[in-house]
Amino acid sequence: MNPVGLFSAFRVQQKRTENAYTCSLVLNDSLPDALPGQFVMAWLPGIDERPFSLSDNDPVRITVADVGSFSHALNQLQPGDYLWLRGPLGRGFISRGRSHLLLGGGYGAAPLSFLAKSLCAQGNQVGVCLGARSRADLLLVEEFSSLGCQVWLATEDGSAGKQGLLTALLPEAQNALKPETVYACGPIGMLTTMAAWARTAGLPAQLSFEGVMRCGVGLCGSCELPETTCQQLGLAPGFLVCHDGPVGEISPNHFS
């Protein structure tokens, strides 16, 4: 069956504070054949197990926003501590074309940093739009810049970049970059807005979805996208985030 189905023990090699409630945990090894957009199930024995995107894989890194008890426990880990992962799981982003626009809301920036790194390494042109409530909430901005990406910012309070929603950056970024594909990760509202825009712009979109993960391998059904979301985005009904996604590809034609 799935060779990635058993946990492997990793150790935290380095911990980097990204903002007041988010840290990146750099682990002591890589995962074989992991692709940007794929995720892992992270386990702390006796505590819980939750899905996190790979924000890098050389070595493994996850970027964790403290939003509840498990992500809080991860934020307490220190270098040397153990962390158990199974994965890489799911389908990641597929690079299409030479010019790419990435859109990250909140910790949605995490998988995009791994994607940007891989796209830039192949000599692609990469632009990134990042959004958050305010300047202090923005994630990985310097990392994207230092990879050589063009970066646009939006904050709800205007403390950095454009004031307003992240999706408001799209026209400007499109003009500057002429992307062939757009990639997005963030809250579902942002994803649907992005998808609607991509359809108008005639661009294929790759959206990274979230769902409540239990098995993580397509057995239990708990991560199914709501049927209305599938309809709205032109995805086949019964989309399983862990098996069919997390990244779903939407062609401008199939959008309804």
Place this chain on the structure above:
Amino acid sequence: MNPVGLFSAFRVQQKRTENAYTCSLVLNDSLPDALPGQFVMAWLPGIDERPFSLSDNDPVRITVADVGSFSHALNQLQPGDYLWLRGPLGRGFISRGRSHLLLGGGYGAAPLSFLAKSLCAQGNQVGVCLGARSRADLLLVEEFSSLGCQVWLATEDGSAGKQGLLTALLPEAQNALKPETVYACGPIGMLTTMAAWARTAGLPAQLSFEGVMRCGVGLCGSCELPETTCQQLGLAPGFLVCHDGPVGEISPNHFS
């Protein structure tokens, strides 16, 4: 565990009569990575399962003397019939040096024909001594000749080659061939005689043993060589024909 442990279904492609009570069954496929000297467990559902050496592997061939109920059933098979094999099992011959002397008693010629083919293909010099009760009982003589081996024969009744036991051919063959290693397959008496001669001649010997095979994979213990045989030949006690053999290697020094 052992990937060769499950049966595969083969079909008899060609049947060749070798003598009045022996046939070769040429099957419709090869076994991955089979070496000369290795064996298979051949199964006829509802009848029985027994060990046979590979007498070729391109495609699989076994050469079967009709000595009892199962080998009789094999001798009745016709082209198109199914035969189930698991294997290749055990350790085969290991080619050492450039000049080789092979000694086959009875159906012991079977694994040696595969060995001779492989040695000749690598440009080695190969001599073969074959023995049987009488001319009509000799096996695979033409095959060895057509591979380019030098062949010596012995029969108990003198109807072909030298009259007497096969091992009587050894001095002559050694003189002619100056072998670096000797290989033998046949009755245990022949093997011990051969081993004693090899010790005197200062030659390493590779002997293919028989044992009662049940599991064929080193689990049940039924194929253990008698402790006295091991002692006599300088093999470590508890030699399992299926796991440590069928081919046992005897250095001229370790012989007692």
Place this chain on the structure above:
Amino acid sequence: MLTPELNCSFLGMNLTNPLVLASGILGTSPSLMERMALSGAAAITSKSCGPEARAGHPNPVTVAWDCGVLNAIGLTNPGARAEVPLLRETKQRLAALGVPLFASIFAPRLEDYGEVARIIAEAEPDLIEVNISCPNVASEFGTPFSASAESAAAVTRTVRKAVNLPISIKLAPNVPEISLIAQAVVEEGADAITAINTMPAMLIDATAAKPVLSNRTGGLSGPALKPIALRCVYEIAQAVSVPIIGTGGLSSGIDAAEMLMAGATLVGIGSVVINDGPSVFSRICTELATFMKDNGYAQLGDVRGKALT
């Protein structure tokens, strides 16, 4: 030779092939059940549903490796009342495809089985599968009813009285003589037997020095279960004459053929969904048809029970 016929009849229903989605795989969502029917599942079993809503166990609830899967989902379900509209919707979508719906039920106490069956019957499934063998709730519910012929028979009697639909009783492998339990439930009116549920098992992570599943123990399924399932079905087929839904560790058309040869009428497909996703049914169907063609079997009836004699 002509293309072999995969269609078969099961308790008066006509199925296009012998493959049934096993209970609990991908839950009870109408869209997922429909997706698997479209891929080739000839019948669909819904996730077991009990009297009350259950969230199930905390994570981790599943691990998979090359020999199998260990799960302790913990019977996540919305409770019988809330399940009815879900099943109605599923039944409607499946009916359009000619695919019957088997509704699985469980209950913590004997008395509750009748009530759950009655409620679920309102959704008019084509069969009720009675799960008496979930290994993952023993700490809450006690030893499963599948443990003895008496308790298994008692549940069967209760459900038999409660509903007029065909019923299949789902048995567990961790019993000394499964054929005695099969006989007992058939005597109480079971129309079919589903065998087997998962085998109680545990994995420990050595570095963590802890069981991997939050529930500690779980149910073993997938390849490791196949030889156990084949043996159970083989024994049941010799003991009773009702049809068997042979389930456990099947991952290919050849596996399905082996299960039919052991005496199954239908074959349940579960954990292998991990590898192929919901499209696994079309692959297994093709492989089964190829196997039958290559080996001269014109129809399923020729394969069924072949290894029994």
Place this chain on the structure above:
Amino acid sequence: MLTPELNCSFLGMNLTNPLVLASGILGTSPSLMERMALSGAAAITSKSCGPEARAGHPNPVTVAWDCGVLNAIGLTNPGARAEVPLLRETKQRLAALGVPLFASIFAPRLEDYGEVARIIAEAEPDLIEVNISCPNVASEFGTPFSASAESAAAVTRTVRKAVNLPISIKLAPNVPEISLIAQAVVEEGADAITAINTMPAMLIDATAAKPVLSNRTGGLSGPALKPIALRCVYEIAQAVSVPIIGTGGLSSGIDAAEMLMAGATLVGIGSVVINDGPSVFSRICTELATFMKDNGYAQLGDVRGKALT
């Protein structure tokens, strides 16, 4: 950190490591038993011996694949009387290496267990392991005594009365609650428990349309059995306080550590012998020591039962 200590004490015996050769693996030949002791087996269990000589089942008796082994050897043995000199010779050779001998016995009828135990005791093994759980002779002997607490207790009582040696009762996995059976045999005076024997199973060859083993069904061992064995040992360890010889599907030092964590005092090594041959013990010992060192365990006592809490 210092090299971890693998030595351990078991019913007053001092063993250099926790690895025991499981019963039936490579029979009872003194030379083979000695070979495995030389490779690192800290204790040796001989093949189960009964009242009469048995040839065992016809071939095929074993098949192996990546998830495990299926065997139905059929309790091949020379009969208790003829076994005594064999065991004496084995005992003598093992004693020279400081390795205890556990002699396994079985019997078709309850009455015979006492007699077989008495005869085998003449060879003065260090322990008698009472096999009440061989799945491969059910067609001749009926349901194994391991099937219920009552029958398991009855055998224990019989053997307990017959001999003064330490006894371990070997249990089967195909029961609903193995811990109840463990409790019953401990109450009757079992000094230890060996868990588990193989799981009854079957493989069918689809092309042949026949069960692969001549006995049709067989016992499943190897990797597929590990999660089942870990669960059984985990449950037994919580129910009784006698030492457990945890056996089933272990192929590495990490597996051995997991079994110790589940509560085993010693670990049985069986089918993995296929891969490495008799030298498997030295590999597993090294791996276990490495695991302990890497994870800061100084001695086996620190590993044992770690996953129970």
